[in-house]
Amino acid sequence: xxxxxxxxxxxxxxxxxxxxxxxxxxxxxxxxxxxxxxxxxxxxxxxxxxxxxxxxxxxxxxxxxxxxxxxxxxxxxxxxxxxxxxxxxxxxxxxxxxxxxxxxxxxxxxxxxxxxxxxxxxxxxxxxxxxxxxxxxxxxxxxxxxxxxxxxxxxxxxxxxxxxxxxxxxxxxxxxxxxxxxxxxxxxxxx
Amino acid sequence: xxxxxxxxxxxxxxxxxxxxxxxxxxxxxxxxxxxxxxxxxxxxxxxxxxxxxxxxxxxxxxxxxxxxxxxxxxxxxxxxxxxxxxxxxxxxxxxxxxxxxxxxxxxxxxxxxxxxxxxxxxxxxxxxxxxxxxxxxxxxxxxxxxxxxxxxxxxxxxxxxxxxxxxxxxxxxxxxxxxxxxxxxxxxxxxxxxxxxxxxxxxxxxxxxxxxxxxxxxxxxxxxxxxxx
Numbered sequence: 001x002x003x004x005x006x007x008x009x010x011x012x013x014x015x016x017x018x019x020x021x022x023x024x025x026x027x028x029x030x031x032x033x034x035x036x037x038x039x040x041x042x043x044x045x046x047x048x049x050x051x052x053x054x055x056x057x058x059x060x061x062x063x064x065x066x067x068x069x070x071x072x073x074x075x076x077x078x079x080x081x082x083x084x085x086x087x088x089x090x091x092x093x094x095x096x097x098x099x100x101x102x103x104x105x106x107x108x109x110x111x112x113x114x115x116x117x118x119x120x121x122x123x124x125x126x127x128x129x130x131x132x133x134x135x136x137x138x139x140x141x142x143x144x145x146x147x148x149x150x151x152x153x154x155x156x157x158x159x160x161x162x163x164x165x166x167x168x169x170x171x172x173x174x175x176x177x178x179x180x181x182x183x184x185x186x187x188x189x190x191x
Numbered sequence: 192x193x194x195x196x197x198x199x200x201x202x203x204x205x206x207x208x209x210x211x212x213x214x215x216x217x218x219x220x221x222x223x224x225x226x227x228x229x230x231x232x233x234x235x236x237x238x239x240x241x242x243x244x245x246x247x248x249x250x251x252x253x254x255x256x257x258x259x260x261x262x263x264x265x266x267x268x269x270x271x272x273x274x275x276x277x278x279x280x281x282x283x284x285x286x287x288x289x290x291x292x293x294x295x296x297x298x299x300x301x302x303x304x305x306x307x308x309x310x311x312x313x314x315x316x317x318x319x320x321x322x323x324x325x326x327x328x329x330x331x332x333x334x335x336x337x338x339x340x341x342x343x344x345x346x347x348x349x350x351x352x353x354x355x356x357x358x359x360x361x362x363x364x365x366x367x368x369x370x371x372x373x374x375x376x377x378x379x380x381x382x383x384x385x386x387x388x389x390x391x392x393x394x395x396x397x398x399x400x401x402x403x404x405x406x407x408x409x410x411x412x413x414x415x416x417x418x419x420x
Contacts, residue, residue: 017272078225
């Protein structure tokens with residue numbers, strides 16, 4: 001049971017089954033995008049079930065994981081919701097605690113995607129030696145009252161707890177919430 | 192022919208329903224929506240038998256959406272994850288599909304919808320009387336005799352046109368289900384009215400020949416749909 005909860009914390013079942021449904025839909029209409037989506041989901045799941053056992057993983061792998069996640073989320077988007085994801089800087093075998101960034105990106109998709117409202121999600125990762133900066137910026141286009149808000153709070157608290165344990169005094173988190181726009185800046189000293 | 196629409200915030204999920212619906216001769220999937228607002232305005236202007244409804248949506252979830260729907264519309268919930276199953280059935284959803292689902296499973300849902308519609312059609316044809324137990328008798332009341340029904344805690348009082356009143360142990364919700372929805376409607380927490388008995392409709396009250404009943408804003412919009420002014 002503990003292991004199931006552990007897994008759930010890393011792969012949201014809603015995300016998993018919606019993604020499977022999207023892939024199923026792609027195969028049903030024999031879309032050319034389907035094979036790539038299957039590979040991305042396989043890689044994402046493999047990362048979660050194998051790499052996450054480790055205390056630290058290569059930063060490049062963690063970012064690959066995020067890239068897979070973002071690509072799969074892209075399947076959900078309508079033309080009203082735009083997305084940019086950029087990584088700047090050089091990888092030099094830096095290490096990072098696994099699955100520490102994904103929470104912030106998940107939330108951007110959770111609250112920043114709505115086929116009824118124009119919105120933008122902008123994810124930037126900057127690597128400068130051992131300094132990592134993640135900036136996630138998104139419009140808030142989902143009614144935060146009705147959505148599973150408590151699960152978000154819990155997720156954020158868990159993520160903060162992990163940061164406190166793994167990077168004590170070595171991280172900075174800034175959240176700017178205007179009600180319509182959410183910007184979250186996370187800086188971590190990976191050394 | 193069953194006229195259906197589908198609402199889901201994920202376009203690919205709608206593609207599955209479109210593909211499946213094409214394989215069935217008696218399902219006409221009139222339109223699909225990613226926008227709840229668009230679906231609502233469509234529903235206001237069109238008669239629909241069935242809606243496929245996603246549960247996890249950005250504006251309000253499918254269950255909230257469903258509570259605002261005309262009771263005659265059959266609902267099949269679709270969702271990727273099971274936590275809402277119980278709520279779905281509490282709202283009298285016809286079925287509940289877990290994504291991804293097969294064509295066979297989809298067909299089962301449609302079969303349930305067909306059966307429900309068939310049963311209702313039969314009931315509609317036959318329904319001229321309301322049978323209800325009160326003071327150790329079963330009363331067989333002609334529907335055309337009923338003016339309105341009043342709630343009294345655990346009881347209801349049925350007011351008939353000949354001044355008779357029948358008090359029975361029943362809930363408002365339960366009695367509403369036994370009445371044809373095109374002839375009787377809830378107008379207030381404590382009142383159900385026979386549409387044909389209404390003489391005037393005011394801002395917050397309804398006048399019958401000899402009674403004035405309160406009209407609650409919650410039910411007003413639904414009631415107004417019956418009167419094309």
